[in-house]
Amino acid sequence: METSSFDVSGKLPGTSSLFRAADAALVAIAGMAAIEWQAARTGVEVSPIHGLLVYFCGLATLVVFPAFQLYGSWRGRPIHELAIRSIAAWTVVFAMGLLVGFLTHQIAYVSRLWAALWFVTGAAGLTGLRLGVYTALRKARDRGLNHKRVLLIGFGTLGHDMWARVAATRTAGYEVMGIYCEGKEQLPPGVRRLDDLRAISAFVRQHEIREVWLALPMEAGQAVREVMYFLRHDLIDIRWIPDVLSVRLLGHRVEEFLGVPAIELNSLPAAGIRGVSKAVFDRVFSALVLLGLSPVMLVIAAWIKLDSRGPVFFTQPRLGVDGQVFRVYKFRSMTVHEEKNGVVTQATRDDRRVTRIGAFLRRTSLDELPQFINVLRGEMSVVGPRPHALEHNEQYKDLVARYMMRHRVKPGITGWAQINGLRGQTETVHKMRDRVEFDLYYIQNWSFLMDLRIIARTAISGWTGKNVY
Structure with missing residues (x-):
């Protein structure tokens, strides 16, 4: 099932297509509005190349924007990264349009003032749409709407930290329904305890869990494999959050390396x-x-x-x-x-x-x-x-x-x-x-x-x- 970049609803089909169409429409509307402004300013009909570039870029958004992961869930992720990705995607599409003008030997007829206005208004519209929906959803989640139910596996130091982050970030829209832990740790009020991994599949279905988070140490490979086995029939998101925070290095991010995911424990922000x-x-x-x-x-x-x-x-x-x-x-x-x-x-x-x-x-x-x-x-x-x-x-x-x-x-x-x-x-x-x-x-x-x-x-x-x- 494909969901929108804003995770409007985990069960509404076609939401991604709606936002893709909205992106293409915004690009086209911004371009046509700039054409009308240019014609009104000069009193002269603009070259047909302007309209061609508008239609080309509108269609190009349908192909390019998904490559920038603009239509995956953005719940719990920083808003500035969403804005940066939107502007980057639009910049690529805009550059492709200019390349088309160059290859058709029509670039000399393109108004630079029109192009600048189109780029700025397009960027403002695309980011404004996302920021507006993002903000609206944050407010809705803060009121208890549009929540995702989560099962947390492990309640050590990292598990406590993840639960605290969920409780402190209501606008992310997560709700921890249950916690699996082997010890006798005191759980937060209202959270159900699981002490048998074999029961997690039934718990997931009974409580309509949407995500399972594994807050386990990096050496807990066997436990991870067991969770994956018990949930092999459940179509839900499973996140392993290894305890890299206890490894006091510079940073960490997941990158593809030789075709497999690798956790970089010494990654640098200024890269x-x-x-x-x-x-x-x-x-x-x-x-x-x-x-x-x-x-x-x-x-x-x-x-x-x-x-x-x-x-x-x-x-x-x-x-x-x-x-x-x-x-x-x-x-x-x-x-x-x-x-x-x-x-x-x-x-x-x-x-x-x-x-x-x-x-x-x-x-x-x-x-x-x-x-x-x-x-x-x-x-x-x-x-x-x-x-x-x-x-x-x-x-x-x-x-x-x-x-x-x-x-x-x-x-x-x-x-x-x-x-x-x-x-x-x-x-x-x-x-x-x-x-x-x-x-x-x-x-x-x-x-x-x-x-x-x-x-x-x-x-x-x-x-x-x-x-x-």
């Missing part, structure tokens, strides 16, 4: 298109900073040369993304000296190695400005975990859990830890552990908006710190 956008932003932003602050950097360079003997820049090997070693650039803030092999001494209060201008540069973090060169070279990012000396990596990787996970992404000039006060000397394991936890939080919750917030807070108040010497 794919999002990763490309971050890389492009880094390069453009760094180029603008280096260009805009070049007079300041020249003054600092001259001041360093006048203040003490030695080079302007200090370079040191650091660990980059996935363990690649690079040399980080800084303005030299100390007198030239040699460290013992395998030892890197962090700067401390009243450190005699720090020069007069060096103290000022370190307090204000102006010594970090040359690292925008590293960003421009692709070795660093504007925002990310701060790179530590190689010796510190060796020191802390066995003392701080998941320490090396921070090197799955490019190191940054500033980061989530730094704007939250974790800057400067880390003379204790506890301080380093706190910094690493903030770094991993950033990696797991990365978004472009989060980067902009960190940059803004760094620009306003993040350049100094009481622990920076």
